[in-house]
Amino acid sequence: MAKLDKQALESRDSMRTLMDEADCLIPQARVEQALDRMAEAITRDLGDKLPVFYCVMNGGLITTGHLLTRLGFPLEVDYLHATRYRSRLSGGELFWRVSPEIPMAGRHVVIVDDILDEGATLAAILDYCRQARAASVTTAVLVDKQHERKAVPDLSADYCGLAVADRYVFGFGMDYKGYWRNAPGIFAPKGL
Ligand SMILES: O=P(O)(O)OC[C@H]1O[C@H](OP(=O)(O)OP(=O)(O)O)[C@H](O)[C@@H]1O
Numbered sequence: 542m543a544k545l546d547k548q549a550l551e552s553r554d555s556m557r558t559l560m561d562e563a564d565c566l567i568p569q570a571r572v573e574q575a576l577d578r579m580a581e582a583i584t585r586d587l588g589d590k591l592p593v594f595y596c597v598m599n600g601g602l603i604t605t606g607h608l609l610t611r612l613g614f615p616l617e618v619d620y621l622h623a624t625r626y627r628s629r630l631s632g633g634e635l636f637w638r639v640s641p642e643i644p645m646a647g648r649h650v651v652i653v654d655d656i657l658d659e660g661a662t663l664a665a666i667l668d669y670c671r672q673a674r675a676a677s678v679t680t681a682v683l684v685d686k687q688h689e690r691k692a693v694p695d696l697s698a699d700y701c702g703l704a705v706a707d708r709y710v711f712g713f714g715m716d717y718k719g720y721w722r723n724a725p726g727i728f729a730p731k732g733l
């Protein structure tokens with residue numbers, strides 16, 4: 542097996558240290574409970590509407606997977622990829638990498654993402670869904686970061702699992718510089 546080069550070794554070691562020292566803000570058990578509550582509410586509201594769920598890649602991947610297995614009704618799944626952080630710690634212009642494939646017109650659309658932070662991503666996706674003439678659009682995010690910097694005042698998701706402190710968080714789909722989307726809970730780097 543090929544050996545890791547010097548840069549890869551440094552990344553591996555610094556990412557291990559980051560995780561070792563990180564603060565666990567929300568352990569996995571609490572994340573799972575939040576997902577249960579979200580699934581219950583979504584089932585109540587959309588269970589007979591044959592909705593289409595759109596995962597916002599990449600961050601929404603883990604939340605979408607965990608949520609979907611809790612939903613016992615017929616639905617379709619698609620994804621879109623819009624990113625404005627691109628492995629950095631602050632957001633820039635929204636870049637659409639992949640548009641959805643299943644047409645939204647006349648459908649009950651559910652957008653699933655990991656985090657609502659400043660909300661520019663969700664606001665742009667909502668505009669897209671409205672222009673695509675969805676019959677209804679609802680939004681589900683695992684965490685809503687608590688601060689006063691929302692792109693649209695009072696922007697919130699229809700289904701939100703947990704509130705999270707105003708720190709850069711990772712885990713459960715959210716990355717730190719591209720790594721640790723696989724961390725089983727919600728974490729923040731020490732001192733950040
Ligand atoms: O509310 P906002 O401030 O707009 O930020 C939220 C968005 O940021 C993250 O995506 P990111 O741009 O990091 O892309 P990724 O999902 O591929 O990591 C996250 O998955 C949300 O989609």
Ligand SMILES: Nc1nc2[nH]cnc2c(=O)[nH]1
Binds near residue numbers: 626656708
């Ligand atoms: N990983 C990660 N992505 C984000 N996108 C917007 N805010 C955040 C955050 O706190 N963490």
